[in-house]
Amino acid sequence: MKKRILSISLAAAIILMAVGIAKTLPSRAEKSKVITSQSISTAVEAEYPQLGDIQQTTHATGKLRATHRYEIFAQADGQLLSSANKFKQGATYRKGQVVLAIDQQEYKMSLLAQKSEFITLATGVLPDLKTDYPEAYPLWHQYLSDLNIHHKLPQLPATDSEQLRFFLTGKGIYSNYYNIKSSEEKLDKYTIYAPFDGVVTDSKIEAGTAVRSGTELGTMISSKSFDLEVTVPLKEMAQIKIGTKAKLSSTEIDGEWSGQVIRISGDIDQASQSVKVFIRTSGASLREGMFLNAEIKGAPFKHAMSIDRKMIDNNQKIWAIKDGKLHRQQVTVLATEGPIAIIQGVDEGTALLKTVIKSAYEGMPVHIAKKS
Structure with missing residues (x-):
């Protein structure tokens, strides 16, 4: 009987001890978890952008149009003489040469x-x-x-x-x-002379045709210079001025041509929020109607730096690394160019986070991983 009572008492004591241990386990685990999460330092990549003068390049595509274009209309009544036989598409004329003559x-x-x-x-x-x-x-x-x-x-x-x-x-x-x-x-006005060295791009008449004042006769252009019309996003216009240089190229023919901004439209396209920019250029292989790619070199941004644009949030803030922790820092985005953003507002030599961390927070412990 005594042995039975002793066994029951021992079993009860064991059960009570097990329950007590079970109650203490969650709090210890939770405490251990908190301590671990606060003490673990995440390995990250960092970059140290340098301050300097950074030039922005704007890319655009447009179509060439002759700088000097002469739409020819009759300003007298009469019959076109034999000179009209030569007035065909592709015919060339020197300045001052008779282009067309009407019987006078x-x-x-x-x-x-x-x-x-x-x-x-x-x-x-x-x-x-x-x-x-x-x-x-x-x-x-x-x-x-x-x-x-x-x-x-x-x-x-x-x-x-x-x-x-x-x-x-x-x-x-x-x-x-x-x-x-x-x-x-x-x-x-019965005789029409070439106003410049040029080529006929359109002819609408034949010799012997009777014309009246106002009749359209054709078109003549100069192939010595062209204007390239491109559209540039409004946000990239701050660094583009009259006289800004541009490098032009074609996907159809080899070669590069230099150009210069000569005109900038005074209004904007409301749908695309872009501005028309006109670039003057010249070249023996250029033709009216060609499409060219333009790289417009804007004025450089002073005391700026370039970083990966994906590291900037919608509020123009980035993560800086100071004393082994992440800190939010406000910057000014001057321009974006592809995957790169040009910014100001960061001291030279500051370590900036280069690794995207979705769960990053202010004061998060990090350490800069060593490159292998």
Whole structure:
């Protein structure tokens, strides 16, 4: 009986001891877990960006357009002469060379008749000049003696006399003179000269075609210089100015060409938030309508550094490593270029986190892993 009571008491004591140990185990494990999590230092990679002048490169693509472009329209009525036979796409002309000519014979005859009437009218006032304005007579006599109806009318003799001007106006001298000068200007428009060395890119007529004033005849361009139109994101425009240099290349032909920004649009595309930039360039192998890639070298950012842009959060903050712990640091993002961000706001030599840690927090213990 005593043995039985002793066995039961021993069993009860063992059970109570087991329950007590079980209650203490979770708290110890939890305590051990907390201590471990606070004391473990995570191995990370770090970078030490250097301060300096960093130049941003903007990449864009655009289409070439000739700098000098001449849309040719008829400014007189008549029939195109044989010179139109040469006015074909690809034809080249030197500056001042006749490009197109419209038959002017009928109009020229009408102009000669106007000049003859003017000479008759001016000759009729000579007796009055000799009597009433003797000081003006020699000038007008010499003027009429030198006239040649096959040449353009020279400028009328000048006079300081108001009475003489009234007299000549009353005789219709001035009105006839300026009508003839207007007709001479129109006669010049029957012949079209090349305004520059260029090539015909479009022809819409044939020799013998009757044209009227305003008829479109074709297009001529100069192949000596071109403008490349590209669009640049608004956020990258701060470093691009008039005169900024650019390097141009093509995916279709070999070669590189230098260019320079000559114009910047004053407005922006609201949909894409971009700005049109025009780059002047030249080259023997360039053609209007070609697509070129542009690398625009903006003005350098002073006292800046470049880091991996994925290490910057939406609030423009990065993780810096100080005394073995992570610390948030505010920076200023000046520009982004592909995977790189150009920033300011960090002292030179500061260790910056290069490893992405999703669970990173302020004061997190870290140590910089040694490179093998």
